[in-house]
Amino acid sequence: MTTASDQPLISFQHLTMEFHQHRVLQDISFDIARGQTITIIGESGCGKTVLLKLMIGLLYPSSGRVTFDGHNLSELPDRELTQQRLRFGFLFQNAALFDSMNVYDNVAFGLREQRRMSEGDIRDIVRKRLQEVGLPANAESKKPAELSGGMRKRVGLARALALNPEVMLYDEPTTGLDPIMTDVINELILQVRQRNPVTSIVVTHEMKTVFKVADRVVMLHPLSRLNPGDSQILYDGPPDSLKTAPDPRVQQFVEGQARERMLEMTANPA
Amino acid sequence: MAMAGPNTPGPIVSLGAVAVSAMTLLGDFAIFSLQTLGWMIRRRPAPGTILPNFYLVGVRSVPVVAITGMFIGMVMAVQMFNVFNKMGMATRLGSMINITVVRELGPVLAATMLAGRIGSAMAAELATMRVTEQIDALSCLGAHPYHYLVVPRLLACGLLIPLLTVMADFMGIMGGAFICTRLYGVEAHFYWAHSESYVSMWDVAMGVIKAFFFGCSIALISCHRGLNGQPGAEGVGRSATEAFVASFVVILVLDFFLAIFLLTVHDRFILHGIGRSFF
Numbered sequence: 001m002t003t004a005s006d007q008p009l010i011s012f013q014h015l016t017m018e019f020h021q022h023r024v025l026q027d028i029s030f031d032i033a034r035g036q037t038i039t040i041i042g043e044s045g046c047g048k049t050v051l052l053k054l055m056i057g058l059l060y061p062s063s064g065r066v067t068f069d070g071h072n073l074s075e076l077p078d079r080e081l082t083q084q085r086l087r088f089g090f091l092f093q094n095a096a097l098f099d100s101m102n103v104y105d106n107v108a109f110g111l112r113e114q115r116r117m118s119e120g121d122i123r124d125i126v127r128k129r130l131q132e133v134g135l136p137a138n139a140e141s142k143k144p145a146e147l148s149g150g151m152r153k154r155v156g157l158a159r160a161l162a163l164n165p166e167v168m169l170y171d172e173p174t175t176g177l178d179p180i181m182t183d184v185i186n187e188l189i190l191q192v193r194q195r196n197p198v199t200s201i202v203v204t205h206e207m208k209t210v211f212k213v214a215d216r217v218v219m220l221h222p223l224s225r226l227n228p229g230d231s232q233i234l235y236d237g238p239p240d241s242l243k244t245a246p247d248p249r250v251q252q253f254v255e256g257q258a259r260e261r262m263l264e265m266t267a268n269p270a
Numbered sequence: 271m272a273m274a275g276p277n278t279p280g281p282i283v284s285l286g287a288v289a290v291s292a293m294t295l296l297g298d299f300a301i302f303s304l305q306t307l308g309w310m311i312r313r314r315p316a317p318g319t320i321l322p323n324f325y326l327v328g329v330r331s332v333p334v335v336a337i338t339g340m341f342i343g344m345v346m347a348v349q350m351f352n353v354f355n356k357m358g359m360a361t362r363l364g365s366m367i368n369i370t371v372v373r374e375l376g377p378v379l380a381a382t383m384l385a386g387r388i389g390s391a392m393a394a395e396l397a398t399m400r401v402t403e404q405i406d407a408l409s410c411l412g413a414h415p416y417h418y419l420v421v422p423r424l425l426a427c428g429l430l431i432p433l434l435t436v437m438a439d440f441m442g443i444m445g446g447a448f449i450c451t452r453l454y455g456v457e458a459h460f461y462w463a464h465s466e467s468y469v470s471m472w473d474v475a476m477g478v479i480k481a482f483f484f485g486c487s488i489a490l491i492s493c494h495r496g497l498n499g500q501p502g503a504e505g506v507g508r509s510a511t512e513a514f515v516a517s518f519v520v521i522l523v524l525d526f527f528l529a530i531f532l533l534t535v536h537d538r539f540i541l542h543g544i545g546r547s548f549f
Contacts, residue, residue, distance in 0.1 A: 058406050082412055090410045096403035100322075110411035113316065113418075163411070 007070065009034045009167065009199055010055055015064035017050055024050050026223055026232050028064070037193060037200040039210045039239075041253065042220035046232075048203040049093070051220070052169050055201065056088050057081050068167075086110075089160030089198075093171045095152040097144035103130070103155050104140040110163045129158040132195075133188060150181035157188060168192060170202040174209055186212045207254060214239045219250055225264075302416075302494050306424060309417040316413065319422040327388050327426040331434055338383045339438030342375045343367060343445030351454050361460035363450050365468030371442035372469060377477040378525055380438040381484035384431055385517035389492035392423055393513035396496025397506040405497065415497065424489040431485030432478045439477060472540055476532045483524055488517045 008031030017025040024047040032038055040048045053059040054066050057073040066073050068084060076084060097106050107126045111117055117125075130140065133154040144152060153173060160168065170189065174182040186209050193200060193213075202213060210217055219235035226232060235242065235250045242254050252259055279287070346367045354363050396419060399405050405415050443465075450456040492513040499509035 053406070056410060058409060078414070082409075082414070085410055086412050088410060090407070092403045092407060094402060096407040098404055098407070099399075099402075109413075113412045159407075159411070 008032060009069055010201075011065075011067045012051075012054075013065040013067070015054065015061050015066060017047065017054065017059070018062045023223055025054075025061075025220075026226075028220075028232060030218060030233065030236060032199065032201065034199055035197055036215050037189075037202065037213055038216045038218060039202045039204055039214040040218050040220065041204060041207075041210060042234075043222055043253065044205075045224075046220040046222040048220060049171055052090075052171055052201065052203050055167075056085055056090060056169060086114075086163055087166045088169060089163065089165035089167070090169045091153065091156045091160050091171065091173055093175060095144070095156030097147075097152060097155055097159070099144055102141050102143055103135070103147070106144070106155060107159045107162050109159065114163075125162055126158075129162050130155075132161070132191070133158045134184070149176050150178075150184065153177065153181075153185055154188070157185075157192075161192065164196070166198060168198050168200045170200065170204070172204055173202065174204065174206045182206065182208065183212075185209075189213045207256070210242070211239050217242060219253065221249060298498075299490070299494050302497075303490050306416050306420045306490065306493075309414060310421045310424065313417060315422050315425065316418050319418060320425065323422040323426040324430060326391075327384075327423075328430040328434070331384055331387060331430075332437070334383055334387060335380050335434045335438050336441050338379055339371075339376060339441030340445035342379055342438070343371055343442035343447075344449050346370060346375070346442075347446040347449035347454075351450065355454075360450070360454070360456045362464045362468075363456060364447065364461040364465035367446035367450075368443050368465045368469045369473055371446065372439045372473050372477045374477075374525070374529075376439040376442050377435045377480045377484060378521060380435045381431060381481060381488065381521050382518055384427075384434065384485075385488045385492075385521065386514055388427065389488045389513045389517045390510040392489070392492040393496040393499070394506050394510040396493055397499025397509035400497060400499050401501050401506065420489070420493045420497075423493055424486060427485035427489035428482055429485075431488070432481040435477055435481035436474075439474065472536055476529075476536075479532060480525060480528050483528060484521050487520045487524060491516045491520060 010032040012028050012030055015025055015028040016023065024045075028051070040051060042048055050059060054061055054073075055068070057066075057068075057076070060074050069087075071080075071084060073081065073084070097103075098109065101109070104126055107129055108122050111122045111125060126140075127137070130137075135151065135154055135158065139147070139151065139155075144155070147155065157173075168189075173185050173189065177185065189200065189202065189209075190213055192198060200213070202209065204210060215238070217235060217237065217239050218233060220232055221230075221234045223232060234247050235245050237245075242250065245251065245254075252261075347363065350363055350366060351360065354360050354366070396405070399419075405419075408415050408418055447458075447461060451458040451461055495509045495513040495516065499505050
């Protein structure tokens with residue numbers, strides 16, 4: 001007999017996504033188990049971020065199903081969808097901090113929006129979360145425009161963690177950061193997993209992040225360069241086997257080599 | 271002779287595409303407006319969202335609306351004095367200026383000014399929030415963008431633009447009176463006596479009712495354009511421009527229909543009916 005915990009937490013079934021007749025994802029099917037840390041990699045424009053936004057119901061698929069804990073997100077009414085979304089934490093690519101609010105108010109936003117806690121309790125949680133991501137107390141009153149890229153990401157992480165999510169979504173968490181700050185963010189992703197039993201989905205280009213945090217890697221390929229009939233998922237497996245994957249496109253991405261892409265792009269600039 | 275290629279759509283097809291796109295936009299706007307009204311009724315506005323919007327729409331607009339109103343009255347006085355003076359009716363200028371200001375020019379020009387000042391700013395702000403994924407972040411943190419962003423702006427514009435219109439009316443009346451009585455030497459007693467006999471409370475109410483609809487239109491159009499903004503700096507700029515142009519056109523169209531409607535209401539119900547004693 002299968003129990004709720006045996007069921008995949010997130011499931012994509014024959015998912016296709018189009019924007020104004022431009023297809024980005026085609027027939028994507030895979031499951032994500034509870035507690036897993038999965039990284040989604042692939043070239044720019046292959047639909048990684050779109051996949052992340054489909055998981056939380058910010059976008060709806062053109063066809064196919066996305067289910068979260070047994071709920072088909074496309075069929076949920078607004079109120080129920082909001083409740084399910086609160087089980088997620090989302091670290092956006094550029095942190096997406098609210099410009100008009102300071103750091104404290106950004107982190108407190110989700111807690112205040114629930115209207116269930118006293119301001120004292122909210123203060124305790126905000127300070128704890130900011131401490132966990134290594135931000136000093138004097139950063140609380142700063143506006144997002146006054147913060148460095150690394151600090152913005154850490155505030156974004158503190159804000160995403162404030163509601164104690166079951167699933168953490170990271171959209172290119174280390175893009176644009178220096179190597180040390182990249183490693184800081186990687187460590188924070190690991191710490192989040194150690195502190196709480198969260199399922200993490202990390203969209204990234206950074207192979208160091210993949211090898212450091214992932215239990216499982218899914219690699220997507222841009223549809224525009226896919227041969228007819230081929231699956232858009234080029235690789236689905238543990239990070240250790242990436243380097244020995246039989247598909248040369250996987251090798252090429254892992255090693256970060258242009259090879260014939262340079263010729264292709266010069267011959268067909270579109 | 272140049273001929274259309276096999277893949278080039280003909281004029282009928284292009285016209286059809288434009289019509290479909292316009293209807294889609296209109297339908298989308300109608301759904302957006304109804305959902306916003308639904309949120310306004312269903313849940314009180316989020317804490318901390320009302321005051322900043324009221325301050326931005328109300329307090330920050332006072333100088334520009336005051337100056338606009340005052341100069342409307344002053345310009346009308348300058349333009350009309352010679353004509354009225356030649357007919358020996360200079361003392362009746364007050365009735366002409368004041369009725370034009372409170373019924374039409376006050377509400378329409380104040381709303382146009384506010385569409386440029388507030389509407390464009392709202393559209394640009396929301397479009398920037400969309401581009402930088404702040405709207406998505408709101409949704410992820412349990413806030414609905416319509417409830418959190420649109421409802422407070424709608425309340426601010428719907429409630430404060432009528433009040434700003436009253437101020438524009440007052441400044442227009444005072445500006446007109448200043449030019450007529452101080453610059454052209456019209457007898458103040460007769461100027462105000464004629465004004466009082468021709469301008470009723472209903473004329474002021476007409477302007478305020480119009481301003482309420484103008485305010486709601488500015489907020490809804492600007493927020494809709496902002497939330498549907500295209501990516502990039504160009505997209506943000508386009509949202510701001512579209513918000514102003516659409517608001518301006520809607521203000522003029524609404525003004526026409528509201529004028530007919532309110533005059534009919536006046537003739538049918540107030541002149542001979544229940545509101546006679548008040549208006």
